[in-house]
Amino acid sequence: MLAKQDGSTGVALVTGGTGGVGAAVVARLVEDGYHVFAAGRSAEPGRDGSVTRHRIDVRDPASVDAAIAAACELGPLRAVVTSHGVVFKTPPRTMTEEDLLTTLDVNLAGTARVLRAAADRIADGGSIVTVSSVGGSRGWASDGVAYGASKAGIEALTRYYAVALAGRAVRVNSVVPGPLEHPMAGTGGAVRDSLGDFDAAIKALIPLGRPLTLSEVASAVGFLVSGHASGITGAALPVEGGLLAK
Secondary structure, three states, X not given: OOOOOOOOOOEEEEEOOOOHHHHHHHHHHHHOOOEEEEEEOOOOOEEEOOEEEEEOOOOOHHHHHHHHHHHHOOOOXXXXXXXXXXXXXXXXXXXXXXXXXXXXXXXXXXXXXXXHHHHOOOOOOOEEEEEOOHHHOOOOOOOOHHHHHHHHHHHHHHHHHHHHHHHHOOEEXXXXXXXXXXXXXXXXXXXXXXXXXHHHHHHHHOOOOOOEOHHHHHHHHHHHHOHHHOOOOOOEEEEOOOHHHO
Protein backbone atom coordinates (compact mmCIF):
# COMPACT_ATOMS: atom_id res chain seq x y z
CA MET A 1 0.00 0.00 0.00
CA LEU A 2 1.07 3.58 -0.56
CA ALA A 3 2.67 5.55 2.21
CA LYS A 4 0.93 8.81 3.00
CA GLN A 5 4.00 11.06 3.08
CA ASP A 6 2.85 12.93 -0.03
CA GLY A 7 -0.62 13.57 1.39
CA SER A 8 -2.21 11.05 -0.98
CA THR A 9 -5.58 9.70 0.02
CA GLY A 10 -5.57 7.02 -2.63
CA VAL A 11 -5.08 6.16 -6.27
CA ALA A 12 -6.46 7.84 -9.38
CA LEU A 13 -6.48 5.91 -12.64
CA VAL A 14 -6.30 7.95 -15.86
CA THR A 15 -6.68 6.29 -19.25
CA GLY A 16 -5.03 8.10 -22.13
CA GLY A 17 -2.74 9.47 -19.47
CA THR A 18 0.39 9.84 -21.59
CA GLY A 19 -0.47 12.90 -23.69
CA GLY A 20 -2.80 15.82 -24.32
CA VAL A 21 -5.71 16.16 -21.91
CA GLY A 22 -4.77 12.96 -20.11
CA ALA A 23 -1.25 14.12 -19.30
CA ALA A 24 -2.60 17.42 -18.00
CA VAL A 25 -5.07 15.54 -15.80
CA VAL A 26 -2.27 13.34 -14.46
CA ALA A 27 -0.27 16.43 -13.48
CA ARG A 28 -3.28 18.03 -11.82
CA LEU A 29 -4.20 14.96 -9.78
CA VAL A 30 -0.61 14.56 -8.61
CA GLU A 31 -0.79 18.16 -7.38
CA ASP A 32 -4.00 17.24 -5.57
CA GLY A 33 -2.22 14.49 -3.65
CA TYR A 34 -3.11 11.37 -5.60
CA HIS A 35 -0.85 8.61 -6.72
CA VAL A 36 -1.81 8.49 -10.39
CA PHE A 37 -1.95 5.28 -12.39
CA ALA A 38 -1.46 6.61 -15.93
CA ALA A 39 -2.60 4.00 -18.42
CA GLY A 40 -2.10 4.35 -22.15
CA ARG A 41 -1.60 2.31 -25.27
CA SER A 42 1.94 3.68 -25.72
CA ALA A 43 2.84 3.98 -22.04
CA GLU A 44 6.26 2.74 -20.96
CA PRO A 45 5.57 0.72 -17.80
CA GLY A 46 7.28 1.97 -14.66
CA ARG A 47 7.01 4.26 -11.67
CA ASP A 48 8.26 7.81 -11.28
CA GLY A 49 7.44 9.39 -7.94
CA SER A 50 3.68 9.78 -7.69
CA VAL A 51 2.98 8.37 -11.16
CA THR A 52 2.83 4.72 -12.18
CA ARG A 53 2.63 4.12 -15.94
CA HIS A 54 0.91 1.07 -17.36
CA ARG A 55 0.19 -0.12 -20.89
CA ILE A 56 -3.48 -0.68 -21.67
CA ASP A 57 -5.57 -1.52 -24.71
CA VAL A 58 -9.12 -0.36 -24.02
CA ARG A 59 -10.35 -2.56 -26.90
CA ASP A 60 -9.42 -5.64 -24.87
CA PRO A 61 -11.55 -6.37 -21.78
CA ALA A 62 -8.76 -8.47 -20.24
CA SER A 63 -6.30 -5.58 -20.60
CA VAL A 64 -8.77 -3.20 -18.97
CA ASP A 65 -9.47 -5.59 -16.10
CA ALA A 66 -5.73 -6.08 -15.55
CA ALA A 67 -5.14 -2.33 -15.41
CA ILE A 68 -7.88 -1.80 -12.84
CA ALA A 69 -6.52 -4.66 -10.73
CA ALA A 70 -2.97 -3.28 -10.92
CA ALA A 71 -4.14 0.18 -9.89
CA CYS A 72 -5.98 -1.26 -6.90
CA GLU A 73 -2.80 -2.99 -5.74
CA LEU A 74 -1.29 0.45 -5.10
CA GLY A 75 -3.99 1.54 -2.68
CA PRO A 76 -7.69 2.45 -2.55
CA LEU A 77 -8.96 3.45 -5.99
CA ARG A 78 -10.72 6.75 -5.36
CA ALA A 79 -10.83 8.32 -8.82
CA VAL A 80 -11.06 7.15 -12.42
CA VAL A 81 -10.72 9.45 -15.44
CA THR A 82 -11.24 8.20 -19.00
CA SER A 83 -9.41 10.49 -21.43
CA HIS A 84 -8.38 8.01 -24.13
CA GLY A 85 -9.68 8.43 -27.65
CA VAL A 86 -9.15 8.38 -31.40
CA VAL A 87 -10.53 10.52 -34.22
CA PHE A 88 -10.66 10.13 -37.98
CA LYS A 89 -11.00 13.23 -40.15
CA THR A 90 -13.71 11.95 -42.44
CA PRO A 91 -16.88 13.90 -43.40
CA PRO A 92 -20.25 12.26 -42.74
CA ARG A 93 -20.79 11.23 -46.37
CA THR A 94 -17.42 9.52 -46.73
CA MET A 95 -17.07 7.90 -43.32
CA THR A 96 -15.69 4.40 -43.80
CA GLU A 97 -16.77 1.27 -41.97
CA GLU A 98 -13.30 1.05 -40.42
CA ASP A 99 -13.48 4.66 -39.19
CA LEU A 100 -16.86 4.02 -37.61
CA LEU A 101 -16.10 0.72 -35.92
CA THR A 102 -12.63 1.69 -34.68
CA THR A 103 -13.86 4.99 -33.23
CA LEU A 104 -16.80 3.40 -31.44
CA ASP A 105 -14.69 0.51 -30.19
CA VAL A 106 -11.97 2.73 -28.71
CA ASN A 107 -13.93 5.76 -27.57
CA LEU A 108 -17.36 4.47 -26.60
CA ALA A 109 -16.92 0.75 -25.94
CA GLY A 110 -13.48 1.39 -24.43
CA THR A 111 -15.00 3.82 -21.95
CA ALA A 112 -17.78 1.34 -21.20
CA ARG A 113 -15.18 -1.35 -20.49
CA VAL A 114 -13.31 0.90 -18.08
CA LEU A 115 -16.48 1.95 -16.25
CA ARG A 116 -17.67 -1.65 -16.03
CA ALA A 117 -14.35 -2.84 -14.62
CA ALA A 118 -14.05 0.06 -12.19
CA ALA A 119 -17.62 0.02 -10.91
CA ASP A 120 -17.07 -2.68 -8.30
CA ARG A 121 -13.46 -1.74 -7.52
CA ILE A 122 -13.67 1.99 -6.91
CA ALA A 123 -13.93 2.96 -3.25
CA ASP A 124 -17.23 4.11 -1.79
CA GLY A 125 -17.42 7.88 -2.14
CA GLY A 126 -15.09 7.84 -5.14
CA SER A 127 -15.41 9.80 -8.36
CA ILE A 128 -15.39 8.88 -12.05
CA VAL A 129 -14.94 11.49 -14.77
CA THR A 130 -15.32 10.77 -18.47
CA VAL A 131 -13.90 13.13 -21.08
CA SER A 132 -16.46 13.98 -23.75
CA SER A 133 -16.39 16.77 -26.37
CA VAL A 134 -18.58 19.50 -27.80
CA GLY A 135 -18.60 17.25 -30.86
CA GLY A 136 -21.08 15.07 -29.00
CA SER A 137 -23.52 17.96 -28.57
CA ARG A 138 -23.55 19.65 -31.98
CA GLY A 139 -22.85 18.73 -35.59
CA TRP A 140 -19.89 19.67 -37.79
CA ALA A 141 -20.18 19.39 -41.57
CA SER A 142 -16.45 18.92 -42.16
CA ASP A 143 -15.44 15.78 -40.26
CA GLY A 144 -15.50 13.74 -37.07
CA VAL A 145 -19.00 12.25 -37.33
CA ALA A 146 -18.05 8.93 -35.71
CA TYR A 147 -16.09 10.81 -33.06
CA GLY A 148 -19.09 12.99 -32.21
CA ALA A 149 -21.37 9.96 -32.00
CA SER A 150 -18.93 8.22 -29.67
CA LYS A 151 -18.79 11.25 -27.38
CA ALA A 152 -22.58 11.55 -27.22
CA GLY A 153 -22.64 7.90 -26.22
CA ILE A 154 -20.05 8.52 -23.52
CA GLU A 155 -22.30 11.13 -21.93
CA ALA A 156 -25.17 8.61 -21.91
CA LEU A 157 -22.90 6.02 -20.25
CA THR A 158 -21.98 8.63 -17.67
CA ARG A 159 -25.60 9.25 -16.71
CA TYR A 160 -26.38 5.54 -16.43
CA TYR A 161 -23.39 4.85 -14.19
CA ALA A 162 -24.16 7.93 -12.10
CA VAL A 163 -27.54 6.44 -11.23
CA ALA A 164 -26.21 2.90 -10.81
CA LEU A 165 -23.41 3.87 -8.40
CA ALA A 166 -25.15 6.60 -6.43
CA GLY A 167 -26.04 4.19 -3.62
CA ARG A 168 -22.34 3.94 -2.77
CA ALA A 169 -21.87 7.73 -3.07
CA VAL A 170 -19.72 7.22 -6.17
CA ARG A 171 -20.17 10.25 -8.40
CA VAL A 172 -19.91 9.94 -12.20
CA ASN A 173 -19.63 13.04 -14.39
CA SER A 174 -18.31 14.22 -17.75
CA VAL A 175 -16.21 17.17 -18.81
CA VAL A 176 -17.00 18.55 -22.26
CA PRO A 177 -13.99 20.33 -23.80
CA GLY A 178 -14.29 22.64 -26.76
CA PRO A 179 -11.52 23.60 -29.19
CA LEU A 180 -8.21 23.53 -27.37
CA GLU A 181 -5.11 25.67 -27.66
CA HIS A 182 -2.92 22.57 -27.96
CA PRO A 183 -3.06 21.26 -31.57
CA MET A 184 -2.57 17.62 -30.51
CA ALA A 185 -4.90 17.67 -27.54
CA GLY A 186 -7.14 14.80 -28.54
CA THR A 187 -10.77 15.53 -27.73
CA GLY A 188 -10.88 19.28 -28.22
CA GLY A 189 -8.07 19.02 -30.74
CA ALA A 190 -10.34 17.05 -33.06
CA VAL A 191 -12.81 19.93 -33.11
CA ARG A 192 -9.92 22.36 -33.55
CA ASP A 193 -8.75 20.58 -36.69
CA SER A 194 -12.24 20.76 -38.21
CA LEU A 195 -12.45 24.55 -38.05
CA GLY A 196 -10.18 25.52 -40.96
CA ASP A 197 -9.00 29.08 -40.21
CA PHE A 198 -8.77 28.41 -36.50
CA ASP A 199 -8.31 31.96 -35.20
CA ALA A 200 -11.19 33.37 -37.23
CA ALA A 201 -13.44 30.44 -36.38
CA ILE A 202 -12.73 30.81 -32.67
CA LYS A 203 -13.78 34.46 -32.67
CA ALA A 204 -17.01 33.54 -34.44
CA LEU A 205 -17.83 30.45 -32.39
CA ILE A 206 -16.68 31.06 -28.84
CA PRO A 207 -18.06 33.95 -26.77
CA LEU A 208 -14.81 34.15 -24.78
CA GLY A 209 -12.98 34.54 -28.09
CA ARG A 210 -10.18 32.08 -27.44
CA PRO A 211 -9.48 28.35 -27.31
CA LEU A 212 -9.34 26.58 -23.98
CA THR A 213 -6.12 25.33 -22.41
CA LEU A 214 -5.24 21.84 -21.28
CA SER A 215 -4.87 23.11 -17.73
CA GLU A 216 -8.41 24.51 -17.78
CA VAL A 217 -9.80 21.11 -18.75
CA ALA A 218 -7.63 19.41 -16.13
CA SER A 219 -8.84 21.89 -13.50
CA ALA A 220 -12.45 21.00 -14.32
CA VAL A 221 -11.61 17.33 -13.87
CA GLY A 222 -9.88 18.13 -10.58
CA PHE A 223 -12.98 19.97 -9.39
CA LEU A 224 -15.32 17.09 -10.26
CA VAL A 225 -13.04 14.60 -8.52
CA SER A 226 -12.78 16.75 -5.40
CA GLY A 227 -15.07 17.11 -2.44
CA HIS A 228 -16.09 20.54 -3.73
CA ALA A 229 -18.31 18.68 -6.21
CA SER A 230 -19.78 16.32 -3.60
CA GLY A 231 -23.35 17.06 -4.68
CA ILE A 232 -22.77 16.72 -8.42
CA THR A 233 -23.32 13.48 -10.33
CA GLY A 234 -24.63 12.62 -13.78
CA ALA A 235 -23.60 16.05 -15.05
CA ALA A 236 -21.75 17.16 -18.18
CA LEU A 237 -19.56 20.17 -17.36
CA PRO A 238 -18.77 22.29 -20.44
CA VAL A 239 -15.24 23.69 -20.70
CA GLU A 240 -15.72 25.42 -24.03
CA GLY A 241 -15.77 29.18 -23.51
CA GLY A 242 -19.52 29.40 -24.04
CA LEU A 243 -19.60 27.68 -27.45
CA LEU A 244 -22.62 25.54 -26.57
CA ALA A 245 -24.52 28.52 -25.18
CA LYS A 246 -24.88 30.10 -28.63
